[in-house]
Amino acid sequence: MYDIHSHILPNIDDGPHSMDDSVEMARMAKNDGTIKMICTPHHKDVTENHSIPKLKELIVKFKSRLKTEKIDLEIGTGMENHITLELPQNLADGTSLTLNQTKYTLIELPFFGKPNFIEQVLFDVQLAGYIPVLAHPERLELFQDTPTILNKFVERGMLTQFTSGSIIGLFGKKAQNLTQKYLKQGLIHTFASDTHRPTGPRTPILSSALKLVSRSYGTDIALKLFSENPKSIIEGAPNTGQFIMKMPKPKRTSYWKFW
Ligand SMILES: [Fe+2]
Incomplete structure (x- = not known):
């Protein structure tokens, strides 16, 4: 994965x-x-409290420690970019990092409310040649209140990243239900952990969610969402045609419990 x-x-x-x-x-x-x-540390934390060189230095230290510990996990650089009026400029001047130096950029919309500049900024980001990957829409009030907004963004060529814990129910019923709904509609392009800790709801474990998706939609779809699609993003796939999801009918819709 x-x-x-x-x-x-x-x-x-x-x-x-x-x-x-x-x-x-x-x-x-x-x-x-x-x-x-x-x-993908938060852009605001990196630029306000640290710096890009400090981030890069930390990644070098982390990789070296992983080597010492013999943990064969590849590490790439990116950022979770909050949507702000300055985002297009920050991407241009390199203070907002993209995913693994590709044109794909992870963008977080606000958890609450809908600032009126969202659509314009996303449009400007696309106009500048970047492909927004919207971070965990299922956990945001905007999409929970008006789910069809995501259809519009995807039609405009944006991709989506859902949190693996959402489908297991670790972020509440609303996020879980919305994940199921968007999965059916083929609006999920990749799952990711959004890990923050080795314990609790935001661990780096992806396989539990992969198993759930696989159980309802089959192994091919699960592998696409947890492996092929995120790999294509990391490798900077030149076009987004391959991300269009044609979802089969789910095998079962009522059984979403992990256990
Ligand atoms: Fe995050």
């Missing part, structure tokens, strides 16, 4: 508080079947 959204680096945002915890998270991910993980 490939994980395009993680807060695994220590003491740079609200992720782990120690390098030991980061290492533990990497070990868990590797043992769970993750091949590569992109570090």
Whole structure:
């Protein structure tokens, strides 16, 4: 599997508080079947409290520690970019990082409300040649209140990243139901862990969610969402045609419990 959204680096945002915890998270991910993980600390935390060079330095340290610990997990650089009026400029001047230096950029919309500049900024980002990957829409009030907004964004060529814990119910019923609904509609392009800790609801474990998707939609669809699609993003796929999801009828819709 490939994980395009993680807060695994220590003491740079609200992720782990120690390098030991980061290492533990990497070990868990590797043992769970993750091949590569992109570090996506919050843009605001990096630029306001640290710097891009500091982030890059931390990644070098982290990789070196993983080597020492013999944890064979590939690490890439990225950022979770909050949507702001400055985002297009920040992408242009390199203070907002894309996913693994590709044109795909992870963008987080607000958890509550809908600032009136959202659509214009997303349009400007696309106009500049980037492909927005919308972070965990199922957990945001905007999509919970008006689910059809996501259809519009996807029609405009944006991709979506859902949190693996949402489908298991770790982020509440609303996020779980919305994930099921969007899965049926083929509006989910990739799952990711959004891991913050080695324990609790935001661990790096992806396989439990993969099993659930596989149980309802089959192994091919599950592998597309947890492996092929995120890998294509990480590798900077030149076009987005391959991300269009044609979903089969789910085998069962009522059984979404993990246990
Ligand atoms: Fe995140």
